[in-house]
Amino acid sequence: MISRRIVTRNPALTLGCLLLAALVSVALAAPWLYPDDPRDMVAPALLVVGADLNFPLGTDALGRDVAAGIAYGARTSLLLGALAAGCATAIGMLLGLVAGYARGWVDGLLMRLCELFQTIPHFLLALFVVAILGATLRNIVLAITLTSWPSVARLVRSQTLMLRELDFVRIAPAMNVGRLRVILTHLVPNVLPTVVTNASILAAVAILGESGLSFLGLGDPRLVSWGGMLGEGRDMIRTIPSLTLLPGAAIVLTVLGLNLLGDGLNQALDPRRRS
């Protein structure tokens, strides 16, 4: 569906893809570039950037290689972003479509459920889930999914409510089109551009959420994450700012890449904006 011509005419998509491709290749190459555990102490502590060419990005307070941390952090962040955004989008889209298409008490029940989750401050809910279930990647994904599906459901529901009043959905029964087919051929393709765009933003929010949890020491202790590095580097922010700036920059680039991707996809998936 996405031809080369479209990619060149869609700079946001191209740039977003390039940024994310770079990050994904760093994430994939991490075990090959740094075969050892990134949490090993490998060098004197607090080497500044460029002081030792074996450790180009320096070392932290415990003598761990910052470059290795960034590379392994990319694995954590991207995996978590993709999982959390994927789960939240899948759940939200399903429930939003059902609520908007069925309406009536089904809609009422699902929307009250949404409100139940939306009235609890998101970060507090995530903290609560991780504190009770334990700080593992799975539980962090669960916590972030729990906080972000209602916004997807509401978005999809509102789009569905709008679409079901349009003639091509209204007349579908007169063309002998069943309900499931209406949902699959008329509703899903029309909400998809919005949902995909939203998913890339959700991934960015998930990465920021995980960074927040790690910053507070609730990240998965077996994994290196950018948020965790940021939290540990905070004490040295005045003496060695690179310890916070580097993982921070990694987060910024990832979120930027995801936002560009979302914007580009929105344009590429909507036939009206393609030409």
Next chain:
Amino acid sequence: MTATVLSVRNLRVAFRHGSARAEVVRGLDLEVLAGETLAVVGESGCGKSISALSLIGLLPETAQIVAGRIELLGRSLSGLPEREVRALRGDRISMVFQDPSAALNPTLTVGDHLIDAILAHRAVGRAAARAEAATLLEQVRLPSSARMLDEYPHRLSGGMRQRVMIAMAIANQPDVLIADEPTTALDATVQHEILALLRDIQDRNRMAVVLITHDLGLVARWADRVLVMYAGEGVEARSASAIPHSLLHPYSRALVEARPLRRAERGRRQILRELAGAPPLPGEHGRGCSFAPRCPLVRERCERESPQMLVAADGHVACHAVAERGINAEQAT
């Protein structure tokens, strides 16, 4: 004798809001013969679109058929299970809508629309359906190229979209096509082309057309018969050749007079004559004729008793005044 393909007897449709009920179609009778065009005319809100939607099963959730019998090709739709009714829709009876831009899914190509319409009723392969979609494009005089099949609706003009809608509607060679103001959203020249196209398809497939419109000029030119509706009832069913000067019902005559005149016809009456008053609101019909408060020929009987459709000239008219005059005329001769 030509076969009746669609017949409607005493159709009543009501909207519900809470416990309140408002009847918007109040005992409509109509009959459509194979290959003919029946025009249903009347002002906005007279129930013509709602009647059409109830024929094809697209009433909004708040409305429902409360009485009546709809027969398609001699089979009563009310007795059939939902699954069989659905199989008839889009196959034996289909519909073209007013606004072609809203009736096409912006994420599907022209080909997708046509192929879906074909596959909804027939078990043919996708490639065969695509080949058939190309011939459908040819029938509605659009280029039958692969490029056209792969176009998205937003790249087509209004007239082209309406042609695509018509192609979808005739995909399964229906016996009855309901066209609800098919040309209102189009400009005059395109309107003419679309109607000529419909007529052409109609002649080729022996398809009956129910044309819903408020444009009497259009009816005189394109329809075989005309049914005038007022406040949810049919008031006059006549041959379309009765337009403009031989219509009998005072409401039909008022409709004709409310039409702007061309220069040559001026002098006979003022350019536009408006009809004072407004039709009764749904649910507020009295016992008598619903047109009585606005009728120039109103008599005492009209307030008491609702007129029945009686044979008059080449059709039927529901009007006490016309009936009496008819009797008087007979007595005089």
